[in-house]
Amino acid sequence: MSSYPWAAGFIDDGDRPQIVTSRFSFDDGYTLERYHATGGYEGLKAALRRTPAEVHEEVKNATVLGRGGAGFPAGTKWGLMPPGKFPRYLVVNGDESEPGTYKDRLLMERDPHQLIEGCLIAAYAAGLSQVFLYIRGEMPLAHERVGAALNEAYAAGYIGRNILGTKFSVDIVLHWGAGAYVVGEETALIESLEGKRGEPRLKPPFFPAAIGLYGQPTIVNNVETLSNLPWIAVNGAAAYTAIGTATSPGTRMVAVSGHVNRPGVYEIVNGTTTFRDLFYGDEFCQGIRNGNELKAFVPGGGSAPWFTPDQLDLPFEGRLVGAAGSMLGSGAIMVMDHTTDIPKAALTLTHFYAAESCGQCTPCREGGTWLERVLQRVVDGRGSKVDLDQLLEIGESICPGNFPHAASSKLGIEATPFPYKMTTICFVGPSAYAPVHSALTLFREEFEAKIVERKHIPVTVGAPDDHH
Numbered sequence: 001m002s003s004y005p006w007a008a009g010f011i012d013d014g015d016r017p018q019i020v021t022s023r024f025s026f027d028d029g030y031t032l033e034r035y036h037a038t039g040g041y042e043g044l045k046a047a048l049r050r051t052p053a054e055v056h057e058e059v060k061n062a063t064v065l066g067r068g069g070a071g072f073p074a075g076t077k078w079g080l081m082p083p084g085k086f087p088r089y090l091v092v093n094g095d096e097s098e099p100g101t102y103k104d105r106l107l108m109e110r111d112p113h114q115l116i117e118g119c120l121i122a123a124y125a126a127g128l129s130q131v132f133l134y135i136r137g138e139m140p141l142a143h144e145r146v147g148a149a150l151n152e153a154y155a156a157g158y159i160g161r162n163i164l165g166t167k168f169s170v171d172i173v174l175h176w177g178a179g180a181y182v183v184g185e186e187t188a189l190i191e192s193l194e195g196k197r198g199e200p201r202l203k204p205p206f207f208p209a210a211i212g213l214y215g216q217p218t219i220v221n222n223v224e225t226l227s228n229l230p231w232i233a234v235n236g237a238a239a240y241t242a243i244g245t246a247t248s249p250g251t252r253m254v255a256v257s258g259h260v261n262r263p264g265v266y267e268i269v270n271g272t273t274t275f276r277d278l279f280y281g282d283e284f285c286q287g288i289r290n291g292n293e294l295k296a297f298v299p300g301g302g303s304a305p306w307f308t309p310d311q312l313d314l315p316f317e318g319r320l321v322g323a324a325g326s327m328l329g330s331g332a333i334m335v336m337d338h339t340t341d342i343p344k345a346a347l348t349l350t351h352f353y354a355a356e357s358c359g360q361c362t363p364c365r366e367g368g369t370w371l372e373r374v375l376q377r378v379v380d381g382r383g384s385k386v387d388l389d390q391l392l393e394i395g396e397s398i399c400p401g402n403f404p405h406a407a408s409s410k411l412g413i414e415a416t417p418f419p420y421k422m423t424t425i426c427f428v429g430p431s432a433y434a435p436v437h438s439a440l441t442l443f444r445e446e447f448e449a450k451i452v453e454r455k456h457i458p459v460t461v462g463a464p465d466d467h468h
Helices: 032-037 042-048 052-062 074-078 103-110 112-126 140-155 186-193 223-227 229-235 237-241 275-280 318-323 342-355 362-379 385-398 428-442 444-448
Strands: 089-094 130-135 171-176 218-222 251-258 264-269 294-298 332-337
Touching: 032 112, 032 140, 042 112, 042 229, 052 074, 052 112, 052 229, 052 237, 074 112, 074 218, 089 112, 089 186, 089 223, 103 112, 103 140, 103 223, 103 251, 112 130, 112 140, 112 171, 112 218, 112 223, 112 229, 130 140, 130 186, 140 171, 186 218, 218 223, 223 229, 229 237, 251 275, 264 275, 275 294, 275 332, 294 428, 342 362, 342 428, 342 444, 362 385, 362 428, 385 428, 385 444, 428 444
Parallel strands: 089 130, 089 218, 130 171, 251 332
Antiparallel strands: 251 264, 294 332
């Protein structure tokens, strides 16, 4: 097993399928030598023996769901590009910045060649002219490892002109991000890649598959999504769909943080593993810390509506979690035990999203800031009951209509399915409201306990004091 400090985040116990983390147990898993020794670039060779259309169809049949948050099938996404329009690009979204998420960072640090091979297979299958790897600026080790792997791959003839003696040619460019949460949104990432301020584009017309990088058709895929492709190219779609369920096949990486005995990154079977399995299973998190009771958990990154113990038996199945009022998102799960100060937890997340607003949309720019200010006042013990209603009123200006919430027995109401309506171009605005609404809906009594009832002091109007 690996002895590097940066390897401590990944935990592997048991005989679960390992599609994207099979090299994490090696100290030198990031090197080309180790990659070759463990079957590296065999997927690319297998793909090049077939036509691009055949490889594309294989990925489409595998139903590889996007792992960046939206869960859109990769093969279907590739097919949305207008035929006959070139050049066309692949942009790899390595700007992992959702609170609680750190799986893609580990993939780039520990198995960069797997990502590179996935990029090459995608470029071949979709007829892409060039690949741009956009990696978050706060990940220096990921940049170092990916950069070194690119040099090795170029020297070995896997990247460049006439790859492995074929007519397939492609270059891969490594781009260092500047550190803005909003560029995790694919059109904002494209803006940043073009050297502009990272702000989301209006859709329509700027669907990247039609009008993307430099105005050309562009596919934006997540690091983990692409890392699945080498395995599929070697083993086939049938082997991939044999794992998990029909609607959520394969495996997925989840990053668990918070009040569990063993936080870390796990590769789990998609569609069948439940939150209860993950939190309490001996091969996973091994229960809540100090024997405490579970109070709430965020199932899909800081922007996801919260769940309570009532949802523990939900599997990692996007449709079921969405119907229950939340989302799996980026695979980041934050666990809170019964000692958690819920209003403070909500404030921490709201502060992040308010600070990360790009400022383009008024409801996000102003609404996020006001949510933070009012919530801070409540947490500091300076709030009033009016503030609680005002928080919901501000949120309504960002997310009009019924905002989703976890279907909880304590509420006695059904959940509103995800996704929600919003008045902003992207999800940053609603993300600032998600923790406020979840916390205030599920644990209103904790907010009310912080409200100090101020006594009304009557003002007496009478004769002036004789001393004055």
